[in-house]
Amino acid sequence: xxxxxxxxxxxxxxxxxDFVDRVVRDVAPPERxxxxxxxxxxxxxKPAYIQLDFLIRRLAAKAAADPGLAREQPYLAASTADLGxxxxxxxxxxxxxxxxxxxxxxxxxxxHESMAVEDHAALxxxxxxxATHPTLGRPYRDCVYAPxxxxxxxxxxxxxxxxxxxxxxxDFMRPVTEAVYGIPPERVVGSAQGLKxxxxxxxxxxxxxxxxxxxxxxxxxxxxxxxSRIGRRPILSAGNSNGDDEMLMYSGRPDxxxxxxxxxxxxxxxxxSYTAGAERLLEHAGAHGWTVVSMKNDWATVFGx
Amino acid sequence: xxxxxxxxxxxxxxxxxDFVDRVVRDVAPPERxxxxxxxxxxxxxKPAYIQLDFLIRRLAAKAAADPGLAREQPYLAASTADLGxxxxxxxxxxxxxxxxxxxxxxxxxxxHESMAVEDHAALxxxxxxxATHPTLGRPYRDCVYAPxxxxxxxxxxxxxxxxxxxxxxxDFMRPVTEAVYGIPPERVVGSAQGLKxxxxxxxxxxxxxxxxxxxxxxxxxxxxxxxSRIGRRPILSAGNSNGDDEMLMYSGRPDxxxxxxxxxxxxxxxxxSYTAGAERLLEHAGAHGWTVVSMKNDWATVFGx
Numbered sequence: 001x002x003x004x005x006x007x008x009x010x011x012x013x014x015x016x017x018d019f020v021d022r023v024v025r026d027v028a029p030p031e032r033x034x035x036x037x038x039x040x041x042x043x044x045x046k047p048a049y050i051q052l053d054f055l056i057r058r059l060a061a062k063a064a065a066d067p068g069l070a071r072e073q074p075y076l077a078a079s080t081a082d083l084g085x086x087x088x089x090x091x092x093x094x095x096x097x098x099x100x101x102x103x104x105x106x107x108x109x110x111x112h113e114s115m116a117v118e119d120h121a122a123l124x125x126x127x128x129x130x131a132t133h134p135t136l137g138r139p140y141r142d143c144v145y146a147p148x149x150x151x152x153x154x155x156x157x158x159x160x161x162x163x164x165x166x167x168x169x170x171d172f173m174r175p176v177t178e179a180v181y182g183i184p185p186e187r188v189v190g191s192a193q194g195l196k197x198x199x200x201x202x203x204x205x206x207x208x209x210x211x212x213x214x215x216x217x218x219x220x221x222x223x224x225x226x227x228s229r230i231g232r233r234p235i236l237s238a239g240n241s242n243g244d245d246e247m248l249m250y251s252g253r254p255d256x257x258x259x260x261x262x263x264x265x266x267x268x269x270x271x272x273s274y275t276a277g278a279e280r281l282l283e284h285a286g287a288h289g290w291t292v293v294s295m296k297n298d299w300a301t302v303f304g305x
Numbered sequence: 306x307x308x309x310x311x312x313x314x315x316x317x318x319x320x321x322x323d324f325v326d327r328v329v330r331d332v333a334p335p336e337r338x339x340x341x342x343x344x345x346x347x348x349x350x351k352p353a354y355i356q357l358d359f360l361i362r363r364l365a366a367k368a369a370a371d372p373g374l375a376r377e378q379p380y381l382a383a384s385t386a387d388l389g390x391x392x393x394x395x396x397x398x399x400x401x402x403x404x405x406x407x408x409x410x411x412x413x414x415x416x417h418e419s420m421a422v423e424d425h426a427a428l429x430x431x432x433x434x435x436a437t438h439p440t441l442g443r444p445y446r447d448c449v450y451a452p453x454x455x456x457x458x459x460x461x462x463x464x465x466x467x468x469x470x471x472x473x474x475x476d477f478m479r480p481v482t483e484a485v486y487g488i489p490p491e492r493v494v495g496s497a498q499g500l501k502x503x504x505x506x507x508x509x510x511x512x513x514x515x516x517x518x519x520x521x522x523x524x525x526x527x528x529x530x531x532x533s534r535i536g537r538r539p540i541l542s543a544g545n546s547n548g549d550d551e552m553l554m555y556s557g558r559p560d561x562x563x564x565x566x567x568x569x570x571x572x573x574x575x576x577x578s579y580t581a582g583a584e585r586l587l588e589h590a591g592a593h594g595w596t597v598v599s600m601k602n603d604w605a606t607v608f609g610x
Contacts (some may be wrong), residue, residue, distance in 0.1 A: 117532055205528065205554040206555075232490060249508055
């Protein structure tokens with residue numbers, strides 16, 4: 001099979017192929033570390049994060065089991081499919097008003113309180129087995145970008161180790177990343193709630209989810225978590241929003257080559273078109289010569305069919 | 306070569322071989338996760354943690370560069386090689402008096418403040434290139450237990466993934482684990498100071514060490530960090546002190562087999578003999594049928610020569 005067949009010929013594809021050729025010549029395999037943002041970089045993040053759909057369904061299920069809750073936010077919005085309430089909570093947060101987002105965050109933190117991590121993983125797997133994208137009309141698990149999955153395989157064929165480093169929840173991604181990306185759970189870094197070990201008198205124990213935020217893996221936290229998890233500096237990184245800027249800056253040393261990829265959402269026909277939230281990243285791309293990948297021009301297909 | 310040649314025939318060796326035979330038959334390779342404590346399990350921890358020797362040398366170097374400091378603790382003790390002061394600080398901590406340990410911890414936290422993680426790694430590498438164990442008369446890098454290194458290779462030969470999960474500092478272990486254990490940095494979990502990303506106007510950035518504790522990877526925190534890093538429950542675990550108890554409890558599910566190994570230091574001739582700090586672990590071993598490895602009886606050699 002032709003390498004990167006779902007990429008059109010052009011500067012982005014050339015930059016990838018040329019970089020990998022140099023790496024194979026110059027960089028020892030253990031140092032071939034590549035990191036990928038997830039939402040908007042590996043899978044679709046519009047009209048809302050896939051994880052938000054999961055959380056809304058969980059909030060609605062909780063309200064269905066406890067009808068008194070359904071009169072309060074965010075359960076009311078979840079129960080009535082009022083997606084505008086959730087969008088407004090996030091929009092207002094960026095405008096400096098955290099009121100609704102705090103109500104949402106508190107409800108989300110308590111959603112899986114005291115649940116064992118394996119039971120939570122089963123809920124996520126059940127979601128991905130059936131949930132469908134609201135406008136693309138395909139299962140969420142088929143909303144991954146085929147050219148990026150092809151890039152993961154191309155890099156692995158050249159002895160790269162590929163990691164996901166996302167602001168999304170680590171334990172929301174892990175149950176599905178092996179199936180949709182070929183990335184095993186130990187290569188998934190993301191945001192996380194606190195966990196607490198509890199043991200019993202038979203010598204066994206479980207990890208229970210706590211109603212606290214352990215880490216929000218975004219912006220300057222991304223390079224911190226990369227070092228914590230990998231202990232190496234990536235030489236290739238890919239992102240699509242301002243929250244990926246520091247991860248791309250941390251990739252490569254000043255005296256060595258690195259490849260920094262930015263997925264530009266400019267394809268309203270096949271996916272979505274937006275740059276909101278990517279302003280700083282795109283400015284840095286221009287200033288520092290990072291590689292912008294146009295979904296419209298550089299990808300022969302978006303979803304692989 | 307005979308598998309596990311540096312292990313004497315006996316119940317510990319049989320338990321390992323029988324377990325691995327079952328795993329090869331019953332467990333898919335990605336689920337073959339093994340976790341190992343480091344101090345006292347993979348390398349020698351007496352008469353003091355190897356990391357403490359590194360820190361004392363660093364404190365002494367700081368005092369030499371700033372003689373005013375040498376009048377204060379812990380710099381005074383470090384400069385005069387007063388190891389008793391450090392031992393007493395730790396002993397008093399376990400007796401409920403944290404005064405000296407807090408003085409020590411504050412000095413340790415500030416030792417590498419604002420240093421880039423790669424520069425810290427170079428200091429650690431320089432230490433291991435020359436530092437020698439105070440009583441065994443061998444370089445620290447040769448104070449690793451040969452039977453345990455052999456066990457790591459035996460497990461890897463059967464498609465296990467082996468991780469270190471230590472209360473010791475992650476970034477103190479990583480520069481040397483590949484050389485002494487064949488364990489790469491991405492498979493090393495440990496305690497850590499805070500890190501902060503700092504970027505510059507050329508589009509590059511570094512991670513700088515902060516004077517804060519990010520995580521103390523001991524006791525109930527070990528299973529939490531294992532899940533955070535690996536996302537799978539180990540099926541084999543090895544430790545030697547109470548701080549490993551929860552990690553061993555978290556290994557395996559109640560309905561599936563797991564192997565839990567405890568390194569018992571009972572060999573005053575070849576290494577050291579002590580059970581202080583392992584009381585609860587040994588009690589659990591007896592109650593739950595965990596496998597105790599006697600250094601004296603189960604190991605044909607300790608350091609491989």
